[in-house]
Amino acid sequence: MKKRIRLHQLRTGMLVTELEWNGSAGTAPALPLLISSPLDVDHLMRAQVISVVIDTRRGADTGGAGRYAGGFSHVQFETDLLSKFSAREVENARQTIENTAPHVRRMLSDIRMGAAIQFEGASQTVESLMAAAGQNSAALIGLSRLKERDQVTFLHSIAVSALMIDFGRSLKLDEEAIHLLGIGGLLHDFGKMLLPRAILNKKGTLTEAERLLVRSHPLRGYELLKRAENMPQTVLDICLYHHEQYDGTGYPRGLQGAGIPRPARIAAICDVYEAMTTIRPYKRAWTQSEAIGFMLDSPGHFDPELLQNFVSRMVVGGVLA
Numbered sequence: 657m658k659k660r661i662r663l664h665q666l667r668t669g670m671l672v673t674e675l676e677w678n679g680s681a682g683t684a685p686a687l688p689l690l691i692s693s694p695l696d697v698d699h700l701m702r703a704q705v706i707s708v709v710i711d712t713r714r715g716a717d718t719g720g721a722g723r724y725a726g727g728f729s730h731v732q733f734e735t736d737l738l739s740k741f742s743a744r745e746v747e748n749a750r751q752t753i754e755n756t757a758p759h760v761r762r763m764l765s766d767i768r769m770g771a772a773i774q775f776e777g778a779s780q781t782v783e784s785l786m787a788a789a790g791q792n793s794a795a796l797i798g799l800s801r802l803k804e805r806d807q808v809t810f811l812h813s814i815a816v817s818a819l820m821i822d823f824g825r826s827l828k829l830d831e832e833a834i835h836l837l838g839i840g841g842l843l844h845d846f847g848k849m850l851l852p853r854a855i856l857n858k859k860g861t862l863t864e865a866e867r868l869l870v871r872s873h874p875l876r877g878y879e880l881l882k883r884a885e886n887m888p889q890t891v892l893d894i895c896l897y898h899h900e901q902y903d904g905t906g907y908p909r910g911l912q913g914a915g916i917p918r919p920a921r922i923a924a925i926c927d928v929y930e931a932m933t934t935i936r937p938y939k940r941a942w943t944q945s946e947a948i949g950f951m952l953d954s955p956g957h958f959d960p961e962l963l964q965n966f967v968s969r970m971v972v973g974g975v976l977a
Contacts, residue, residue, distance in 0.1 A: 657712045663705060664948040664967050666697050671715030676706040690715065697968045718945075733802055733935065741795040749795040752788040753814060756781055760810040760842070767849040772883045775839075782838035785817050786831075793822050794976060802935045809845065812930060817841035819926040819970075826969040827922075833890075837919055840894030844923055847877025847895065874899055875908050893917040898924050903956030921959040925951070925966050928958075944971065 658673065666672075672689040685699060688711070700708070710717075737746050759781045763773060788796055800815035820841035824834035848856060851873060855866050862870065878896040881887050897911060897920035904912030906924075932947040942950070948971055951963060970976050 658709050659712065659718070660707055660709050661718060662707055662949060662952070663697060663700055664952055664971060665718050665945055666691055666700075666708070666710075666972055667716055667718070670710045670717075672700075672708045673711050674709035675700070676708070677703065688714075691972075697972045698964070701964050701968065730802075737795070737798055740798065741792070745792045745795040746799065748792050749788070749799045752784065752792075752796055753799060753811070756784055756814055757810060760813055764810060764846070764849055767846055767880065773843065773846070773881055773887075775884050775886050775888075778839050778842055779835070782817060782821075782835060782842055785814065785838055785842075786821055786835065788818070793818055797822075797930075797976065800930075801933055801941065808934075809848065812934070813842050813845060815930045816844060816923070816926050819930055820922060822975050823922060823926060823966060823970060826973070826975060827965060836888055836890040837894075837922060839888070840891045840919055840923060841926060843877070843881060843891060844895050844898050844927065845873065845877070847873035847875070847880060850876045850880065871899070871907050890917070890919050894919050894923045896920070898927055900924070901957050902959050905956065916959075918959075918962075921962055925958050925963055929966070944976065 660674075660676075670691045672685075672691065673687060675685070675687070685703060685705075689696065691697065741749075759777060763777065766773065785796075797815055797818050800811045800818070803811045817838045818841075820837040821834055824837045829837070848870075851869060855862070855869060858866070874896050878892055881892055881895055894917075896908070897916055900906035900909065900911045900916045900920060901924075902913060902916070902921070904910050906916075928951065929947055932942040932950065933944060935941040948967060951958060952967070
């Protein structure tokens with residue numbers, strides 16, 4: 657059976673037999689093409705291929721539709737995890753979250769009480785996440801997708817930190833740079849703890865005044881982290897600029913392109929992807945395909961080269977299950 661798919665849906669083992677291609681962009685790949693590694697997808701992206709046709713009789717298929725579309729089930733969530741990871745991987749991921757959560761919750765509580773963040777505590781927490789990411793990061797990120805109401809902030813922080821660690825490693829960054837990405841991911845949204853809980857927990861549409869208050873959280877977080885002794889500039893940049901957009905339409909400074917620090921451009925991708933794929937018991941999460949499709953269809957929002965790398969190395973490459 658043949659079916660047409662978008663590039664972000666390509667996986668290792670698929671056989672491409674036709675392509676929709678911008679003929680002005682280099683040379684079209686020879687067909688048929690077996691997708692044997694993320695490099696094959698990189699080649700298609702550089703050639704500005706728009707979509708491809710795969711033959712599912714001779715290669716891998718895209719798989720079933722996303723789960724949880726018809727209502728959430730904890731049993732289904734656990735079954736889904738165990739279909740992708742071993743019981744040991746899931747248990748190790750669960751243990752990592754349980755070990756990390758008290759430290760993150762304590763930092764969040766300190767912020768609400770007006771205390772300064774301790775860089776050393778954040779650094780040690782990320783060291784634990786880095787060790788876990790090297791063993792079972794996909795399971796950890798997958799387990800973090802389910803967020804009850806009182807878990808949203810700290811699980812989002814842990815998941816974004818793990819995502820940034822993995823993405824940094826896929827980009828072949830050195831371990832010190834990856835460590836700083838992990839700390840930035842852990843602390844990037846802590847400015848929200850300075851906002852009224854009624855706004856953070858509001859289900860309905862925010863008023864204009866509330867929306868402007870929420871948009872102040874990067875600057876509030878930055879001012880908070882600046883008070884910490886020895887807080888690296890990379891971490892401050894991630895906190896302040898993770899809502900900047902590549903075309904200059906983001907906030908709080910309206911920075912554009914390379915004017916946005918690269919770690920913050922990495923954070924923007926990981927933050928949005930994690931938020932979109934989050935599962936809540938009261939609402940359906942976006943599937944991986946839906947989230948990536950939206951991000952690819954949002955020109956100007958993300959650094960295009962980094963987004964291409966995220967898709968080819970993290971999604972197609974199988975880092976994210």
